[in-house]
Structures are given as structure tokens and as C-alpha cells.
Amino acid sequence: MSTILRNAVAAIAFTATAVTAASAETRVTYKSAKTGSSYYQMGVELAEGMKAGTGGEISVTVEESQGSVQNVMEVRARGGDYVFTTPPALVGLAQKGKAMFEGKGNPAFDDIRALFPIPSLTMHFVMSADSGISDIADLDGQTILLGKGSFGAREGEKYLGLFGVADKVKIADVELSNAVAALKNGQIDGFVTAGSYPAPNVIEAAASTSVTVLSLNDAQVAQTKRTELTIPAGTYAGQDADITTTSLPVVAFTTTKMDDDTAYALTKTFWENKAKLGDTSPWWNGVDPAMLSNINGKIHPGAIRYYDEAGIALSDAQK
Template structure:
């Protein structure tokens, strides 16, 4: 028994020495360049390089979206890491929705590593509009933007709460939202992204805004995950904002070795606090977010969570 234990320790030391002795390269595919999620990838790459003393190098790859990221696991190797909402992994593995007729055994090999900031809904209204809740949107002009998750989700909520025919939808790009708000062309806009969201920070500082909260009943109707944005996140925000979110996580496949998955996961969590000092959106990532990743985790990641005392559900193991 003692010899077996010594052999296991020796094997672990050899694996660790192997990782330390040779530079491990990872490809991280997230989102379009210029987006907040692409910037998060850059921050992760810098953190991993610093946290492993250059032993692990992460190269960022631009992506056209989460569906493409999932599809690419069919042709990628053990160095591939990508981001997507966990719900999309479930759809891929069951061959539903956008993955109907496109099933592949590779999808069953997808494994989670760690959560990253969630896509968080923001209903942003100018102070001048006087709007304090969703019911007060009637008669107002709202900018949803086009083609983004936030635009699709915002339209869904307006229909869900019987507001779609009671508001005027501005025909403009979301990139023009702050100017339009400042000039009084719109009363508010809807955006989805990690919090604190840069465009909401700008609007709060320059125009003065109210970010609307949803009731627990409204959140339940949307079918999304509840998220609370702490008071003081945005200028003039004295109370918590209760809203909805779509969890997002970093994934790989079983092709990645246990040791690499362990080191990558461990380094991410150990560097997260320092990352949050530079980019506040990392402050919203904590062990409580783990339960939103309803996908099996990589064995190497599970090893780290066991060591760190972070509980995983049976479905995540």
C-alpha cells in the first residue's frame, strides 16, 4: 500500500515537472475582437502567463460567436479552450435547436473548467424619463440595437410583459445609445454584457440613469438566472439591481490532459482577485457562480475544486 502511495506521488511530481519544464500552449476562443469577452480573454492570457511564470501561454483567437465555438471542438485538439453559455453545450449534446442535424460525438467530450462573467441584462433609463420600473416604460422610446443577445432578449421581455406595442423602438445601433440618451432622442436602452458594463458606466457618469430591477416573479417568467448587481456599481446607484443573466463559462474537451486542466483552472482562480483590481467584472466571479455551470467538469478541474473545498454537484462530476 505504501509503495502504491509513493508511486502515485512520484507520478504527480513527474507530471508537474513536465508541465513546468516545457511551455504549454493554449488556444482560447471567445468572441469578436473589440468585445468585452474578447478583452476578458486577453486578461486571462496575461494572468495565466504571470501565474505560471511563463510556463503556460494562452493565445487569443477571435470568434464569431458561441455556436461557432462549440462547433469547432469537432476539429480541435487538447490545447483548445472556448467560451459559451452552458445551455448551448446541453443543446449541442442533445442535438437540439441550432444543433439539430449537426450532432457529433465530440460534443459529448466537452468539459467545463471555470465560470466567467455572465451576460447580464441592463434596462438603462435616463433620469429625465422618470422611469423606475418596467411597467413605466409605456409611451417611452427604447433602443434595443440589432443582432445581439441583448437586443433579442430585450425584445423577448417587452413581448413577455405586454410592452412591445406600448413603446417606440428606436432604429439605431447600440453604439449610438449614449449620445442618443444624452440628446433626448431616446428615453433608455437595453444592453447585455458583463457587469459593470462600460456603456452603462459612461451613461451613468455623463447623463444620469436608472438601471431597472425586475421582480422575482418577472425573473421567473423570463426563465433566466437571477443576478444581483451590488449597490454603488454605477454612479448614482444607491440600491442593488436585481436582473437576469445568462451564465457563461470556459470549456475544453477530454482531449486536454488532466494536469493542464488542473493548472489552468488553479491559476485562473488564484489570479482572479488581481484580475478584478484591473477589470471590475472579475469581482462578480466567485464560487457561488459554479452552480450555474450545469455541465460535467474536466477531471483536472475537479481535482482543483476538491483541493479548494469548492463543492460540485453529482451532475458536474
């Protein structure tokens, strides 16, 4: 065989190998939240974890999103490589064509399937220790920062009304990004924030001044009609006891367009690498299999295969 022919054969073989390797890589798009948010950062961490956990066999591209409703709506035009995050309740509303999905129903919504939970949006009522406040029902006369337009702001306002103090507190006209500074200089007595725990702004507040993160009693949790969540003692500086609060569960979803093997690989890799994710960012440590009970819709068959193998019980409705 001539040198030219051998080189040509080698080039063809190399090209074939490269094509085979490229085709073996599974590409997934992960739609999360706005750039700069904690949930976008989670998406980046998850993408890195998937790449490392599968030896590069799964490549995840993180896309910025304007919110959970948009994530659900995009199901109509996306393919089998689409993974997105949203509270399970929004999926239910989309499938029923209710609330923000009224008049926007689509058969594609019925094909949405869950994969695994991610850190929940967790309510924090953070008070200066000097305020002496230990119960949300005792906020009479306090200056509270709610922020604007966020889930935490809307939820915080709702709670003030539920617990009879909406007309007894002063709402500070300060951006949530300035909450810690405003608390330290006495401009406010407390602030409300919602995010995965441990929340960065709560960590900062607790590290720089004495604060109390309020705990809700059983009756108060029931009034909110939200999911109860416990923030373990020691999560924040000076926190000697567990904090009972509320949360909005958030889950990674896909659709039945995704093949079972990919859904299985994503789910398996997530759970088997969750501890490493927690080493990077502690908010992953708050995720455990018990949170699967927050999924009130169906789980993808590929993910079910992993849960069956792992001995993690699912409800009949989830299957």
C-alpha cells in the same frame, strides 16, 4: 579538451536546455469572441493572467470567434489545447442535437468539460432619470433603443413582450454604439444592453447623465426563465441600491482531450489570480464559486481536483 570541442559540447548543452525549457511550456488556444468585444478583452486579460500566474509555464493564444455556436462546433476538429467560452445551455443543446445543432450532432460534443465560470452576460435596462420610469412594466410611451442582432437586443425584445409593453413603446432606429449620446440629447428615453457588469456603456451613461437601471421583481425574473443576478449597489454612479436583473451564464470549457494536469493548472491559476484580474477590469469581481452551480454538465477531472483541494462543493452530476 580542445577549445573547439569544448565549444561544441557547450553548444549542445545549451540547445538541450533550450529544448527542455520549450517543451516545459504548455500552449493553449483560447477561443472567445469578436475582436473589440468585452469578451475578447477578457480573453486577453485571462491570457496575461495565466502567463503571470504560472511564471510563463502556460502560454495562452487568444483567437477571435464569430460566436458561441462556432466555438462549440470547433470541438470536432480541435485537440487537447483548446479552451473556449460559451453559455452552458449551448453545450447541452449540442450534446442533444437540438435547436441550432439539429442535424449537426457529433460524438465529440459528449467530451466537452467545464473549467471555470467567466463574467455573465448581464441584462441592463437603462432609463433616463427624467423619464421617471422605475419598472419595466411601465414603459408605455417611452422610446427605447434595443440595438440589432445581439443577444441583448433579442432578449430586450422578448422582455418587452413578456411584460406587456411591446406595442406601447417606440423602438428607436439608432445603433447601440450611439446609445449614450442619444440618451443625453433626449433622442431616446432608455436603452437595453447585455454585457458583463460593470458594462462600459452603462458606466459612461451614468457618469454623464442621471440614469436609472431598472430592477426586476421575483415574478418578472421567473417569467424570463433566465438566471437571476444582483448588481451590487455602487456599481454605477448614482446607484444607491442593489439591482436585480437576469443573466446568461458563460463558462470556459475544454474537452477530455486536455490532460488533467493542464486543466488543473488552468483552473487553479484562474481562481488564485482572479483578484488581480479584478484590479485590471472590475467585471472579474462579479465571478465567484457560487456561479459553478450554473454548470449543468460535467466538469473536467483536472478542474475537479482543484475544487476538491479548495473545498468547493460540486454536484454529483458535475463529476
